[in-house]
Amino acid sequence: MKLLFLDQTGKSGGAELCLLDIATAYQNSCLVGLFEDGDFRQRLEQRKIPVQVLAEKAIAVRKSSGAIAGLLSLGQLLPLIHRVAGLSREYDAIYGNTQKALVVGAIASTLSRRPLIYHLHDILSPAHFSRANRRIAVWMANQARLVIANSKASRAAFIEAGGNPALVEVVYNGFEPEAYAVEVETNELRSSLGLTGRFIVGHFSRLSPWKGQHVLIEALQYCDETVSAVFVGDALFGEQAYVQQLQQQVQQLGLRDRVKFLGFREDVIPLMKLCDVVAHTSIAAEPFGRVIVESMLCGRPTIAAASGAAVELIDPGVTGWLTQSGDAKALAGAIESCRKFPTEAAQIAAFAQQQACQNFQLTQTNAQIHQHLQNRLSPVNYVEKAN
Numbered sequence: 001m002k003l004l005f006l007d008q009t010g011k012s013g014g015a016e017l018c019l020l021d022i023a024t025a026y027q028n029s030c031l032v033g034l035f036e037d038g039d040f041r042q043r044l045e046q047r048k049i050p051v052q053v054l055a056e057k058a059i060a061v062r063k064s065s066g067a068i069a070g071l072l073s074l075g076q077l078l079p080l081i082h083r084v085a086g087l088s089r090e091y092d093a094i095y096g097n098t099q100k101a102l103v104v105g106a107i108a109s110t111l112s113r114r115p116l117i118y119h120l121h122d123i124l125s126p127a128h129f130s131r132a133n134r135r136i137a138v139w140m141a142n143q144a145r146l147v148i149a150n151s152k153a154s155r156a157a158f159i160e161a162g163g164n165p166a167l168v169e170v171v172y173n174g175f176e177p178e179a180y181a182v183e184v185e186t187n188e189l190r191s192s193l194g195l196t197g198r199f200i201v202g203h204f205s206r207l208s209p210w211k212g213q214h215v216l217i218e219a220l221q222y223c224d225e226t227v228s229a230v231f232v233g234d235a236l237f238g239e240q241a242y243v244q245q246l247q248q249q250v251q252q253l254g255l256r257d258r259v260k261f262l263g264f265r266e267d268v269i270p271l272m273k274l275c276d277v278v279a280h281t282s283i284a285a286e287p288f289g290r291v292i293v294e295s296m297l298c299g300r301p302t303i304a305a306a307s308g309a310a311v312e313l314i315d316p317g318v319t320g321w322l323t324q325s326g327d328a329k330a331l332a333g334a335i336e337s338c339r340k341f342p343t344e345a346a347q348i349a350a351f352a353q354q355q356a357c358q359n360f361q362l363t364q365t366n367a368q369i370h371q372h373l374q375n376r377l378s379p380v381n382y383v384e385k386a387n
């Protein structure tokens with residue numbers, strides 16, 4: 001099967017890391033087309049996945065922008081659409097991995113008459129997208145042969161926004177558990193970060209208001225003095241005002257000695273292993289939340305905000321802890337209970353690791369995606385469904 005994958009960004013966010021693993025399975029028969037250059041291109045090249053940067057300049061539509069901005073940007077998109085349509089004639093399908101990739105892919109697929117696949121990594125809700133952008137996304141996605149939703153939560157929001165339920169299959173992100181199961185010597189890392197003797201709460205997300213880093217900072221003031229927070233991740237999509245806000249919050253609450261911002265790191269696994277607890281604090285529904293599963297695979301006690309897919313990934317009290325989104329006191333309570341009852345926390349984390357190893361295998365994810373693609377792209381099935 002020959003696939004033309006499309007992704008709007010050159011940065012390595014969760015949707016791109018997911019695509020990296022999927023495209024690896026098609027490395028001899030695919031092309032990944034990016035709409036901007038960045039470190040994601042290098043990662044694809046390291047895996048020997050064919051990649052091309054297709055757009056000459058970045059496309060300007062924010063998630064919150066309205067219909068007019070969306071339509072105006074269509075003008076900017078025309079050369080790109082033309083290029084994608086031309087390229088796609090060599091492939092069995094166009095596989096859009098992001099919203100702008102969906103728009104470009106849907107129009108190109110009409111021109112080249114190649115089927116469209118959409119991998120939905122977003123929750124199409126008002127908290128995440130303007131009404132106009134939700135409408136455009138649903139309209140385009142309903143042209144697809146298959147919509148792969150990264151969770152039941154993203155599937156439900158898609159249908160709620162007008163998406164055709166018959167198109168959707170839920171496939172969770174997959175991981176290679178062996179990579180997370182390795183023993184890591186963390187004492188040196190702990191001391192190099194000045195964290196010896198501290199109870200470390202790790203937060204692994206890009207810095208963005210909806211990822212709720214501010215909730216963990218607020219929670220720290222209700223935790224024991226020995227608790228420190230380590231933030232791993234950078235503002236990938238221009239959220240500089242939020243970065244400043246976080247720094248001011250740390251200053252105002254007098255928490256400078258208890259908070260560290262490490263920026264974007266590639267050594268997520270050793271950093272997770274270093275943590276006594278990993279906290280996920282999104283204040284809007286999380287579409288999937290790779291970091292939640294990664295933390296469980298690392299055998300770390302995991303506390304997540306109870307909305308979106310987090311409630312599908314964590315069974316509270318069994319494989320982790322769920323606290324109400326935005327509730328700093330409840331988060332502090334869960335952190336404190338892990339600190340005070342480490343044996344119980346370790347037992348839950350060990351069971352979560354075992355469950356996550358079984359439930360989020362990359363081999364299973366890739367097999368499911370391949371099967372869905374075969375089912376939906378096969379001419380026989382398509383004709384039968386159309387009739």
Ligand code: UDP
Nearest residue numbers: 013014015205232233264265268289290291
């Ligand atoms: N990540 C990373 N380095 C960082 C912070 C995060 O490699 O400094 C990775 C993290 O391990 C996870 C991904 O980025 O695999 C983020 O995916 P997630 O689904 O949690 O959130 P997204 O940012 O895609 O909404």
Ligand code: GLC
Nearest residue numbers: 014015121150287288289290
């Ligand atoms: C997006 C979502 C995130 C999800 C990732 C992979 O980046 O924000 O929740 O884990 O895609 O599907």
